[in-house]
Every structure is written in C-alpha cells, then in structure tokens.
Amino acid sequence: MARPLVADIDLDALCHNYALARELANRSRALAVIKADAYGHGAVESASALESLPEGQRPPALAVACLEEAEALRKGGIETPIVLLEGIFETQELSRVEALGLWMAVHSEWQVEALLSYRPARPIPVWLKVDSGMHRLGFPPEQVPAVWARLVTAPQYATDLQLMSHFATADALDSAYFDRQLECMRALAERLGAPLCLANSPATLARPQAHGSWVRPGVMLYGSDPLERPSAASRRLEPVMTLRSEIIAVRDLAVGEPVGYAGRWRAPRPSRIAVVACGYGDGYDRHAVDGTPVLVAGKRTVLAGKVSMDMLTVDVTDIPEADIGTEVVLWGRSRYGAVLSVDEVARYCDTISYTLLTGILPRVPRRYRRRA
Missing domain, CATH: 3.20.20.10 (Alanine racemase)
Structure with missing residues (x-):
C-alpha cells in the first residue's frame, strides 16, 4: 500500500x-x-x-x-x-x-x-x-x-x-x-x-x-x-491544490504528557493524538506552530507538536471518529466539503502561500483531476 x-x-x-x-x-x-x-x-x-x-x-x-x-x-x-x-x-x-x-x-x-x-x-x-x-x-x-x-x-x-x-x-x-x-x-x-x-x-x-x-x-x-x-x-477563488494524507497511528495521552521533539506541546487534558503521514521532508513547513489548523474528517483541529521529517501530530480529542485511515487535509478542499485556505496555514508558519505551494517536494505525488 x-x-x-x-x-x-x-x-x-x-x-x-x-x-x-x-x-x-x-x-x-x-x-x-x-x-x-x-x-x-x-x-x-x-x-x-x-x-x-x-x-x-x-x-x-x-x-x-x-x-x-x-x-x-x-x-x-x-x-x-x-x-x-x-x-x-x-x-x-x-x-x-x-x-x-x-x-x-x-x-x-x-x-x-x-x-x-x-x-x-x-x-x-x-x-x-x-x-x-x-x-x-x-x-x-x-x-x-x-x-x-x-x-x-x-x-x-x-x-x-x-x-x-x-x-x-x-x-x-x-x-x-x-x-x-x-x-x-x-x-x-x-x-x-x-x-x-x-x-x-x-x-x-x-x-x-x-x-x-x-x-x-x-x-x-x-x-x-x-x-x-x-x-x-x-x-x-477556488483552491487548486489539496495536500491530502491520512492518520497512520493514534495515541491516548494523560494530562501533561509531551508530544514530538523537545516536548513542545503537552496535553492540557486527557487527549487523543493522531500521527499523520506528512512532514518537512515532503515540504510541509517545519516552522508551523502549535495551533496551526488542519482538517480531519472534514473538521477543523490543530497541529500539536513540532513537525518531523516524515510525520506530524494533530489533536483529535474532539473528533471521536478519527482513526487510522481517516482523511487529513493540510490545506485545500476536504472530501467532506470543508476548505482550509493555504493562506491561513501560511500565516501560522510566518510565511506566504507561495512558499508552501512551491515547496512541496518531489516525493509527494501530484494527482490531476477534472470534475467532468
């Protein structure tokens, strides 16, 4: 797979x-x-x-x-x-x-x-x-x-x-x-x-x-x-690129437990954390801060912890249906209809949409589609 x-x-x-x-x-x-x-x-x-x-x-x-x-x-x-x-x-x-x-x-x-x-x-x-x-x-x-x-x-x-x-x-x-x-x-x-x-x-x-x-x-x-x-x-304007992935693992954390390198994010409550197949090795900005928006199953949630080379982690505590294989949209249009603007994501990374869009690396396959 x-x-x-x-x-x-x-x-x-x-x-x-x-x-x-x-x-x-x-x-x-x-x-x-x-x-x-x-x-x-x-x-x-x-x-x-x-x-x-x-x-x-x-x-x-x-x-x-x-x-x-x-x-x-x-x-x-x-x-x-x-x-x-x-x-x-x-x-x-x-x-x-x-x-x-x-x-x-x-x-x-x-x-x-x-x-x-x-x-x-x-x-x-x-x-x-x-x-x-x-x-x-x-x-x-x-x-x-x-x-x-x-x-x-x-x-x-x-x-x-x-x-x-x-x-x-x-x-x-x-x-x-x-x-x-x-x-x-x-x-x-x-x-x-x-x-x-x-x-x-x-x-x-x-x-x-x-x-x-x-x-x-x-x-x-x-x-x-x-x-x-x-x-x-x-x-x-309509978004042209949707950077789309899935949850590959889920972790249950107690209050105060850290996530990711340097433990930058710590659970403020009993939390469910989802691991997503996407990282700075794909072009997602490593400077994204905790709270950067993400769509999981079409619902807004946030980045929790530093972006790694191949993975990132998001808080799915309030999305009980989130599980392995659930759709994650880093920016663009979800299959559920919700849209997350690349411009909004860029602001959380202290950059502009141009750098995010042009920064997606070759190992991420482009999949072209027409609606007709």
Whole structure:
C-alpha cells in the first residue's frame, strides 16, 4: 500500500480562477503565469488544462521565469506563446528563444545590445521592463524613452513591443505607493503610445485602473488570495491544490504528557493524538506552530507538536471518529466539503502561500483531476 500523502490538483479550479481573471479585466488580455512549475502545481499539466479551454477563453500567452522553464513546456507539447519574464541570461540564448517562438522581457542594457545585434528570421515580441518603484529589474523611467526609440525603430522588434512593470504594494490597503507607480507608467505609456502590462494578481483582483492592455495573474490562478484584506472577487477563488494524507497511528495521552521533539506541546487534558503521514521532508513547513489548523474528517483541529521529517501530530480529542485511515487535509478542499485556505496555514508558519505551494517536494505525488 502506498504512503497516503498526495497533492491533489483540481484543474477545473485552475480554469475557473483564470476565467475570473479574464472577467475582472475584461478589456485586457490575461497572461497566465506558470513559472516555478506552475507554483508547484505542475507546469505542463497546468498549461495543458488552460490550453484546452475553448477558443476565446484560453490564455493568449503564458509566462515563465527562464528559458529552461519554457523549453520544458515546449517539450510537453505546449504551443501557446510564452513570455520569458526575466529575458535571457546569456546572448547565446537568443537563438533558442527564436527557435522556440518565445517572447521576452528586456530589463538591462546588455540585453538591448544583444537584441539589436541579432537578426531573427521572424520578429520577436519584446516586453520592455521599467523599474517604476519595485527596484529589482528594469530601466529607470528617465531612460525608457531612449531605449524604446532604439527598439521601436528596429524592424525585428517594432511589431510587438510592450511596456511592463511590477507593483510593490498592489496587495496593500494603503494605495499611496501603488498610485505613484501607476502614474509613472501611465505617463510613460502616453508619451510613447505604448501598450501596458502592469497588473499582477492583487492588481488584477482589486485595482482595475491598472489593468491596461495585459494583466498577468499568477498566484491567484492557484486559488491563493494575495490581498491584505480579502475582497468580494478574491473570495471567488477556488483552491487548486489539496495536500491530502491520512492518520497512520493514534495515541491516548494523560494530562501533561509531551508530544514530538523537545516536548513542545503537552496535553492540557486527557487527549487523543493522531500521527499523520506528512512532514518537512515532503515540504510541509517545519516552522508551523502549535495551533496551526488542519482538517480531519472534514473538521477543523490543530497541529500539536513540532513537525518531523516524515510525520506530524494533530489533536483529535474532539473528533471521536478519527482513526487510522481517516482523511487529513493540510490545506485545500476536504472530501467532506470543508476548505482550509493555504493562506491561513501560511500565516501560522510566518510565511506566504507561495512558499508552501512551491515547496512541496518531489516525493509527494501530484494527482490531476477534472470534475467532468
């Protein structure tokens, strides 16, 4: 019998969340971000599900971080255009960009020089990255007009040239810095007559003024709410990954008995403790504190004791039906209908959903399903 821990991936939920992004930004084209193996969900499988949507509903383009991620998609049979969000890392990569039919971001002077020296057989769509305030990648706004002029007069790149930037605080309630970045990009776009791609997941959900020609939903596609305070739109997101396991042992403890390494948790009453097949060797966060929520047989309970490499322990004192083989959901949707948000679990681990979703390790099998 196989170890019971699996990551169930609901591809219909993925398609629902993409449809929500399109609905919210119905005057924009929606780039589907599937970098980092689709945030741990499986890039080829996720891209295939999105690519199989009816014409007019599927993404006009996908986005990844690097050439290797794009090559894996092409090898997996994905034909949709793919944007390299960080562009190339070496000049020699341009021939592979052309051969694979990729689009690419340009954020540095050396990349511009490499592009202008290259003569592709067909134009390569270019997304010119602007540092409007994130201060990671991109050209300072004052340098952008000159770079734009060089690219727009090059016939191999002039046909499909976009301006893009990234918001630092689109998820926050305070909009002052967001407004500053947006105004910077609007002024540049008006001056250059350029199409804009600005809105990440939080801006797609909550900042319609930033939607522009393109939006690029990322973590929201996987059912995680990136907003500081949930909105009516973000509450419509559906979880895509359910990290599901089972109870493999049950222990009865007297008052004061410890559980796990260092005895961090001690029974405050006569208690039943369930051992679950899941640990940090699977990617569950070792920093999860006592009280981190868990679903057992569809009922909420809590982590009791430190997470081990292969196991963790939960308090099932108030769930008398819990026994060996009972379903345990670490995050996602229980077979009983209850849902535990990965965002809530992340808060108990002092982290964000991105790290939990991308941190599930290879020994956890992914199980893909469609509801139809």
